[in-house]
Amino acid sequence: MSAATAPINTFTITAPDDWHIHLRDGQALATTVPHAAANFRRAICMPNLVPPVKTAADAIAYRERILAQVPNDSISQQFEPLMTLYLTESLTAADIETAVDSGVVKAVKLYPAGATTNSADGVTNINNCTDVFAKMEALGLPLLVHGEVTHHHIDIFDREKRFIDEVMVNLIDKFPKLKIVFEHITTSDAADFVLSQGKNVAATITPQHLLFNRNHLLVGGIKPHFYCLPILKRQSHQKVLLDVATSGNPKFFIGTDSAPHATHTKENACGCAGCYSASIALPLYAQAFDSVGKLDKLEGFTSIHGAKFYGLPINSDKVTLVREAWQVPEHYPYLDGKDLTPLMAGQTLDWKVMPFNLAV
Numbered sequence: 532m533s534a535a536t537a538p539i540n541t542f543t544i545t546a547p548d549d550w551h552i553h554l555r556d557g558q559a560l561a562t563t564v565p566h567a568a569a570n571f572r573r574a575i576c577m578p579n580l581v582p583p584v585k586t587a588a589d590a591i592a593y594r595e596r597i598l599a600q601v602p603n604d605s606i607s608q609q610f611e612p613l614m615t616l617y618l619t620e621s622l623t624a625a626d627i628e629t630a631v632d633s634g635v636v637k638a639v640k641l642y643p644a645g646a647t648t649n650s651a652d653g654v655t656n657i658n659n660c661t662d663v664f665a666k667m668e669a670l671g672l673p674l675l676v677h678g679e680v681t682h683h684h685i686d687i688f689d690r691e692k693r694f695i696d697e698v699m700v701n702l703i704d705k706f707p708k709l710k711i712v713f714e715h716i717t718t719s720d721a722a723d724f725v726l727s728q729g730k731n732v733a734a735t736i737t738p739q740h741l742l743f744n745r746n747h748l749l750v751g752g753i754k755p756h757f758y759c760l761p762i763l764k765r766q767s768h769q770k771v772l773l774d775v776a777t778s779g780n781p782k783f784f785i786g787t788d789s790a791p792h793a794t795h796t797k798e799n800a801c802g803c804a805g806c807y808s809a810s811i812a813l814p815l816y817a818q819a820f821d822s823v824g825k826l827d828k829l830e831g832f833t834s835i836h837g838a839k840f841y842g843l844p845i846n847s848d849k850v851t852l853v854r855e856a857w858q859v860p861e862h863y864p865y866l867d868g869k870d871l872t873p874l875m876a877g878q879t880l881d882w883k884v885m886p887f888n889l890a891v
């Protein structure tokens with residue numbers, strides 16, 4: 532075999548961040564924070580707690596609860612939780628100023644009411660948020676969007692596309708300079724839409740939407756651990772997501788959407804939406820990029836593009852990935868005597884993050 536075709540077996544990249552994670556609260560933090568802190572230097576922490584993170588004061592208090600669970604080792608100690616506010620129709624422009632002044636709030640999250648887990652307090656009429664959007668646009672505070680319409684008559688597989696047509700287009704029309712992250716995009720429509728917009732519009736992509744499609748969820752029996760929102764789409768969409776993620780375009784970056792739900796709430800007649808991936812996300816992304824021969828584009832996606840979009844410095848330290856097969860744990864302890872089943876539980880992955888013991 533010539534040197535040019537020899538597979539890469541170990542490589543080192545700038546330490547990654549996660550621009551979309553759910554750490555939950557209370558006892559859940561004892562499981563989720565060590566995984567996040569071992570694998571990411573910074574993480575945008577989603578505000579869909581019960582009750583949600585609605586004010587700068589809530590965000591400051593939540594940040595302290597997260598920091599209290601960061602392990603003592605030198606890698607984890609670098610972990611910086613970046614906080615978000617949950618957009619409600621009662622949030623005001625003054626609240627946005629307070630949030631920016633706090634220094635801990637880095638974005639505001641828009642959940643259409645009823646679109647996903649803990650979104651009941653979200654936005655019903657986006658026109659009630661114009662003052663908030665104007666202030667965010669003026670101050671450069673990003674709006675993070677769960678982009679799905681919620682009308683009962685719209686097919687679940689069409690909800691992202693309909694959101695683009697019915698909401699995103701108008702939003703950008705009214706606030707052309709607003710920084711927007713279209714979170715966890717799942718369709719070629721969303722990828723094309725982001726590509727067609729200016730630099731202020733970017734997108735996160737989860738590992739599951741790069742590696743899987745709806746066949747993985749539904750063929751040969753229903754697989755609740757592949758169920759998340761927005762739902763996995765057909766393979767043609769997966770392919771486009773993989774194309775844009777591995778293209779080197781800075782509009783697309785990591786956002787694991789790691790979203791823990793206790794095993795019994797997913798393996799259930801009415802199973803919760805969300806895949807837990809914080810402990811395995813980097814190997815999963817490596818696997819996805821490797822599958823199309825684009826490992827050289829991984830670092831931009833995991834460690835550079837997001838920081839630049841948020842106007843934050845690039846991490847100065849590095850992580851090493853090694854090509855070595857290992858088995859994902861069947862579960863992790865979670866909450867009081869419950870457990871948490873990660874994505875790919877019991878399956879073999881090709882890549883390990885070093886130091887391995889810390890990461891998983």
Ligand SMILES: NC(=O)N[C@@H](CC(=O)O)C(=O)O
Binds near residue numbers: 579649758
């Ligand atoms: N992605 C999911 O399926 N679930 C997330 C919510 C979200 O990000 O939409 C959760 O909080 O469980």
Ligand SMILES: [Zn+2]
Binds near residue numbers: 647677714715760761
């Ligand atoms: Zn979401």
Ligand SMILES: [Zn+2]
Binds near residue numbers: 553
């Ligand atoms: Zn999410």
